[in-house]
Amino acid sequence: MLAYALRRIVGLVPTLFVLVTLSFFVIRLAPGGPFDQEQTLPPAIRANLDAAYGLDQPLLVQYGRYLAGLAQGDLGPSFRFKDFRVTELIASGLPLSLTIGLAAAVLAFLAGVPLGAWAAWRAHSRAARTLMGLSMLGVVLPAFVVGPLLALVFGIYWPIFRVGGYVPGDPAYLVLPVITLALPVAAYVARLTRDSMREVLRSNFIRTARAKGLGAGAILWRHALRPALIPVVSYLGPAVAFIVTGSLVVESVFGLPGSGRYLVQAAIDRDYTLVMGMILVYGVFTLVCNLVADLAYGWLDPRVRLE
């Protein structure tokens, strides 16, 4: 197991390298630069700016410098937010983004797995079928539709939660964003759990457990859950990607000062270092979550490790 884990961790390095290199060169290919404005700057000032940020160097030199900085944990200066390092900008918003994202992930799995298991147990009941029909809706609807609708219903028509004008530390502002993020993941997890649970419930060892006279709870919890969770765990990686994507939308819909809001504006502004920093931070996060999912997969299903 340890060797398997190590092998997988080493495997991250080339992926990260490809990510850094690709995003570095592709964003430089984009027309325009961070200091292109409607009013052209006097050439001397422009030359000074370019020199100060190292933009006057050949691209390969810039790339080398970026990598060198990266090795020391420095993501460079932001081009648009003067006097801010990218690390500072991202660090200021990341705690909030992580809180929302993690809360959403936990909520999604805590809600999705039991609902799916229950729907598999009572597969032919009307309630379970209705639930699964509704879950289709949850899977299909994107955060930018669900978010505003939830805000409209629960923030304005029936104001039980707060929307807009975020006050740090007040959880009433975070409920709707977390639900918005969790909804598609919870719905998908419920569907996955139901499908795999139905499969598991048909197997011989479950029949034996039933024949022994075990109750529903004991069968589901002690016997069926672990094998049924395998596809759910492998969904963990994509789920995190889903939540990261959603957080971009959710932060802008609900006006939260997370770090997601930087990405889009930075891409439009050609704030090279900020875009790269965002991609790296979120990219590493996604890769690590994929890795954790794979390791958990190897633990649940030992056959996987041998490949």
Add this chain to the structure above:
Amino acid sequence: MTPRIRIAAFVLGALALLALAAPWITPWSHEALDWEHLAAPPQLEASHWFGTDRLGRDLFARGMQAMRVSLALGLLATLVSVGIGVAWGATAGYLGGRVDAAMMRLVDIVYALPYVFIVIILSTLFPRGSLAALFIAIGAVGWLTMARIVRGQTLGLRNREFVAAAIAGGASTPAILWRHIFPNVIGAVIAYATLTIPQVILFESFLSFLGLGVQEPYASLGSLINEGAQEMESSPWMLLVPATLLTLLLIAFNSLGDGLRRRLAPGDD
């Protein structure tokens, strides 16, 4: 044909027909300004069936124009990504060994990145709002799932007798792929292509929601939702109209794709 497939196909057909025929149905164009009715709720008198936006533009006309963009882009980008995905997956699966490992490793790497980043980076490469940019950005991520599925299917087919017979008969590799492998994966491809369309529509709306996609004076369901979300307190129809249209499109395509997948690619769940 299960009732579900039939209903989904019917809804889709009706939506597509409505979107295409809209210019002849409504007297308003998607960019005409009606100064008499600014931010007006849905009404019959002035033929603003879905209401108007802040500038007095008819939401029915804009919604239908946005659906035309979504459908056209959805179909075209899906074709592109299916083409790349099928060729890539079938080649990797059929050749096997190191080539397969290298080709699928690339897919894994791109797959591991959140697609938003790829799409956002790619969309900065082009002038804002160019449909070609949307196309390429979406096509670049859309083919990955297809490549995986086709590779899986091909792996299963490669050792079958009819392939061995074709090899023994002296057929070339491209000929075997084209004549013997493709026809056998086509069912799964059609099913998953139908499931790719709503994803493409979602990508496009998402980018437009962020302001990176379709630009004024044209509308996208995503940009309409974004505008509507800002006005929802005073004029909820501005949010509800595009949200409903997008929801209908997505559910119909997903139901159709899911139904087709169960029929054409069973055992692939």
